[in-house]
Amino acid sequence: MVAKLTRKIDERIYVNRYNIHAKNHLVVVQDMCAVCKDKPCTFSCPVDNYVWDAENKRLTVYYEGCVECGACVVVCPYHKITLTYPPAGRGVNYRFG
Amino acid sequence: MGSDRFDVVVVGAGPAGSAAALTMARQGVDVCVIERGEYPGAKNVFGGVVYKWPLEKLVPKFWESAPLERRMIDHRLVILDKEAGFALSFRDDQLGEEARGGFTALRSKFDPWFAQKAEEAGAVLITGMPVSDVILQDGRVVGVRTGEGRENEVYAKAVVAADGVMSTVLQKAGIRGPPNPDEVAIGVKEIVELPPETIESRFNAKAGRGARLEFFGAVTKGKAGGGFVYTNTNTLSVGVAVLLSHLMELKLKPYELLDEFKSHPYVAPLLEGGKVKEYQAHLIPEGGYASIPPLVSKGVLAVGDAAMLCLYPEGTNMAMASGMIAGEVLARAKKNDDFSDNRLSEYRKQLEESYVMKEHKRKKNYGAVLKNDKRFFNDYPSLIAEILRELVTVDGVDKGAKHSEARKKIRERVGYLRLLRDLYSDVWSVLPW
Amino acid sequence: MGELNIVVPIKQVPDVSELRLDPVTHALIREGVPSVLNPYDRYAMEAAIRLKEQFGGRITAITMGPMQAKKALQECMALGADEAVILSDRAFAAADTWATAYTLSVYIKTIPYDFVFTGLKAIDGETGQVGPELAEFLGIPHITYVRKIEVDQTTRSVRVERQLENGYDVWEAPYPILMSIAREYGEPRLPTLQGYIEAKRKQVKVVTVADLQKMGGDPKYFGLKGSPTFIPKVHPPPARPPGTVWEGDPKEAVRKLVEALSEKGLV
Structure with missing residues (x-):
């Protein structure tokens, strides 16, 4: 039962209603990412939008599952993340909220 | 115009x-x-x-x-340690009649x-x-x-x-x-679908009535925050909130905390058989x-x-x-x-002059308490569970001995003076009531 | 050289990304599903706006449906429709494409028009029939899948490109004419803030069965009783068999994949 209720992020996002915007609304200036010690964006994001690619030393930024909470903006120690709300009601649209 | x-x-x-x-x-x-x-x-x-x-x-x-959704007639505060839960519950059908207890x-x-x-x-x-x-x-x-x-x-x-x-x-x-990371909590929440009759029997409520449960302690691994289970008509709102600066210290993903909360022995039976209909996240102002x-x-x-x-x-x-x-x-x-x-x-x-600022002033410690105090979210919850676990176990050891053991634990782990001070001041900042 | 009158019939549809079939009855579960302006109709609106920008004129957005569909019309007004009309009456309910086209035609016949622009189809029914049927009721020609429009006002004719699978046709036709607009026409614009505010201050004209009868509509062709087709049952598509995943060493996995494909005679 526990296993059934415990789900990975993809399964979580799957139940939500999105009207995905064609353009990524999350912009990261990556000049400090390599030296950023904890990379808090990679674990604070509730939908795993930020994944550190250690091999290429760059941050992979997903946005399709973004719930527009702003946690990434708040935790980035170098203030390098900008979240511009998607236009025309795009993005997440909660059916319950 | x-x-x-x-x-x-x-x-x-x-x-x-x-x-x-x-x-x-x-x-x-x-x-x-x-x-x-x-x-x-x-x-x-x-x-x-x-x-x-x-x-x-x-x-x-x-x-x-x-x-x-439902009128709240049962307000429950649950202090969790890893396995156990100590609940304070106030139930009053009058809250429902007069619509005083709020509505989900x-x-x-x-x-x-x-x-x-x-x-x-x-x-x-x-x-x-x-x-x-x-x-x-x-x-x-x-x-x-x-x-x-x-x-x-x-x-x-x-x-x-x-x-x-x-x-x-x-x-x-x-x-x-x-906001700064110590001024906001990240809240993650799921909408879990259950038949209304199941909700009513699990939460001991009549149709249209329900319970709100607030959880503290092990939910957030001793960090500032908590969990909740609220009853809606045919869903439960199940969530965890943790101060963002504390999440950064824990280095855990918010939904990992939610998963642990949902599988806690006190919580899991309440959700059993439920179907997740939505996953949500939002920042909550907690700076006071x-x-x-x-x-x-x-x-x-x-x-x-x-x-x-x-x-x-x-x-x-x-x-x-x-x-x-x-x-x-x-x-x-x-x-x-x-x-x-x-x-x-x-x-x-x-x-x-209104309730809004009077409350914010009364709880002006709130932000500081959340930021610093692991006593409320770690020490007290585990102490309460340890003591109560002993006290409810009948094993031939006399209650007098058990009580003095409990007093010793409080003295050593927290200190009476500090306990009194916390009870007198800060606890009123943390309590939702 | 005059201004052009353009009519855009639109539909409010349930957001299909939200649609689920009832596992027992296989009926569409519409409850709690948000309604949106049919995405294909945005292209029709875009074509209307561009023509209006070029020649001046008047755009009338029209729909048949319950009063909630006013919201979709409001969006059309925010985009630039000058007038919005909703044909709303219980008597129109449960109409098939034929009855819908007939009902729309009764009203459209009473207003001046040079062009009728429609979307290719609606995302809920997916028939693509209402446009051509409407042209027949109006007694005007129609061209589907239009991706480019040139208007010659001296001869009152158009030269259009019609999108095909591997290319396009060029057609010439006189107007008034009905055209369904393809995606290739161009990305539809979004409403502006001013557009929304102005739309909120405009009224949607409500037309009932009584009004349409005064306009010459025959009530026996409205709604369910005017519909020659009906849907006895909706089937969910058969479940797709699960795919195969070859894991491990990429070279080995590819070898197995090629093997499996050649077994089926696909490579």
């Missing part, structure tokens, strides 16, 4: 924005509400409870028409209803339009824009920032920056009194989450009350044809 000019523009159609717009529209203020969601509530998340006050002042007997609600239903009230009173409601910037003239905000070009601008004599904890209006106007930005500045009035007015678990009432007061002040400003900051600062004064 032309389509590009209003008395007041309200940014955001949540509880704060709609309360402000409704108050103003009823007094003949020409007001435009701009909401970024496809419909009001589309982008909004809350734990789950709408209170009788102050909504009743705006919409008398709102419970007869508003889309609400879902934002995607409640917010459109509330915004429609403002619309019916004459406010112009625009949805699906994120405000991207403010229009500044001589250091004063004279309007907002939703994109490029003149056709995406709107002008007003004053602007109400009701656009939430990350307020674009306040940030673009230079009134405040984004100290984090409140200038409430009136450059022609902008900050209300609700934008003004960081929220004391767990009361956010919607703070939002509506602040919106209502801002609306009253702006309606008077229109009558006197004076929208100067000096005149509008009446908002701050009236808010100070």
